[in-house]
Amino acid sequence: MEFTIDRSKYDESNEDTSAYKAPPGITKEIVLQISKQKNEPEWMLQKRLAALELFAKTPLPKWGPNLDKLDLNKITFFVRPGAKEAKTWDEVPEAIRKTAERIGIPEAERLHLSGAGYQYDSDVVYHNLKKEWDEKGVIFENMDIAVKKYPELVKKYFMTSCVPINDHKFVMLHAAVWSGGTFIYVPQGVKVTVPLQAYFRMNAQSGGQFEHTLIIADKDSEVHYIEGCSAPRFEANALHAGCVELHVLEGAKIKYSSVENWSKNTYNLNTKRAVVSKNGTVAWVNGNMGSGCTMLYPCSILAGENAHADYLGIAFAGPGQNQDTGSKVIHASPNTTSNIRAKSISKGGGISSYRGYLRATNAAKNARTSVVCDALLIDDKSTSNTYPFMKIDNNQVEISHEASVGKIGEEEIFYLMSRGLSEEEALKMIVAGFIEPIVRQLPLEYAVELNKLIELEMENSVG
């Protein structure tokens, strides 16, 4: 049985027409250059430099996937596409626009979204928010612009209480060289009923993308934000070390969906975290299909009473891929709840690991959490690991973790075949059923994309 992802529309690269490309490797000069070209305020430059110093002192993490082949001296940390941010697609340079069209962004924006952004390498080339939301005070901006336009909000929330610059090696790197990304502020009581979306595309060879996403949902507001990511395939390794910070204020709700589909030579070492206040909710929907190596553990800090976190994740590891993902939840207040569902599919020697962390502090009375992981192994060369860490410091809790690993049952296939399906169809149906709970949570166009991505091609039969 063959089980592959159709990547043709992502793998194709555009000619490198970048207007500015820093020399590879990370140095103080590059950090100064990034800050200077962006004409940043002094405090941001100081933050970058402090992070760079920490980065230089910190060793690579020893746990998890092997990062030996990631040569940071060969990565280009800052690549400017040479296009100003546009408000309409017509203003976007043709080659860049065509890639966007191939991936289907303008169409999705027209049909399903309140606003969309498109980042190409280090810069955002397109950004637009529908008027209706603009009038209600919703801010949807390119992160670079937000630093200058909304200094108070950015100063307060950017890499402070949620993801501090000293969090881990790749957060330090991110803080030093971050560029682009999304800034969203939803005012008190405003419910953005139609999703906002950003798409991140890496085009430069051996490039690095370090976009920063900061979302602040003020009291009793609601927003759904969707992120898509992809990169063409080159011989050399690329690096993505983004950072997502979600601030869910009292009674607010943020739903964050992302489908990451980087090329197989990309190291995706990403950091996502939410701080959830009283009665707030964060919902993560996380799909990881691409990358050679992913280390991504979206974290929810349930800081206020009755705060809630949902996590739905799917990882697909094909030949040569190592998907190391999972969810972290820290219950730090009474009556907080979380619900984690993770699914993985491994095939052709791929490795998928669920690495989760669950903490209930002594203050988290009546915390409740349930973690369920299911892994499907398509063949006998592939690997599935489950590493859940649980740290419980009080007795008024209900914590459960369960995981199961298995292959597609021959009996299930036989049954479906007895109902008139071919073996291929039976397999497709079982895999589709396995990922269905996740697909159902994705917005329509992403559900279609995911189904397209995980396209079953059956040669030979099982058994």
Added chain:
Amino acid sequence: MPAPASPNKEPEWLAEHRKASLERFKTLPSLIKYGLGIFADTNLLQTPQLNHASQSTDDQQITSDSRVEVCTLAEGIEKYPSHIAKCFSTVPQDKLLALHHAIFSTGTVIRVPANTSCKPVQINLTLKSEARIEFLFIIAEKNSSVTIFDNAQGGQASYRSQAVHITAQEGATVKYISTQQFEEQTTSISRKQASVAKNASVTWIDCCLGSKFAQSTTKTILEEQEAEGKTYGLFFGTNKQVFDLNAQTIHRASKTSSNMLTKGALNGNAKTIYRGLVRIEQDAHECIGHQKEDTLMLSEHAEADAVPYLEINNNNVKCGHGATVCQPDKEKIFYLMSRGLSEQEAKKNMVEGFFEPVILEINDDAISNQIRETISRYAEC
């Protein structure tokens, strides 16, 4: 720490092994990290001085069937070199096991001859010395069957380190039941390992009740086809007890099966780290592996960390694991109270019932009742 002095008549290679192990012990970090905020700090342990390790004033009695051979480690090394030498062929990567290998002072070898089904072997230890570092080798020959009761108690501010190696040859059945009930100032380190051959079966029942700090590892390696491993664990901590428990099963061959179940409760300021692992290697097909851990939290000051691992390297398997941490079910307590029990009694009943699935596996009334008594005493704290 001075270089370890080898007891008389010890072979040269063993003296070398002690030296290398001591070096390893010194170089390994004393903080053993298991995960974010989850670690064991061996600095807090009072590891023994070498001169203490050679004393043996303890009261240890081994009773067995006349068909079972019991001899000292020194004798065993000469008689059964192939079984015992392999345990000393590599220097341990585990800090406290490296210390064990460096300074062990005593050891016993128990051999059950082929095709023998013998009466249970009883090993009763009342710890009196300040340090006791010992090996126990169990060789169950083809198609033999044996149950071993390892009851450990006593101790003051003592350090006891135990390493148990079971070899279950083709078709053999070994059941090893250990009850650790040392006094509350004792440090107890236990490393148990079984290598299981074709059609053989090893069952561990590891009861951890005593000690100030207890570290217990049970590792079962299913080496050949249709080998079976079962691991039952029971722990109950109270006051300031700290338990660091690790249950592992490694499936190296096809059609092997394993089941691990640990039940524990925590009262007072007790703390536990439970780690579990089911690993299925790539060439081990048609395996079944299950692991479950349940922790009952009886006090708001107790702490429970759980890290159950699954590592599956092929698809022709059925594997699952689970872990729960919770307090006694309020509805069940309410039900028992409606039948006339006080809240305290209802809770106690529930705690006692919680452990029964593991206690029933012990199959020995005297020991089961002794454990039940300890449980009911701890539940009252």
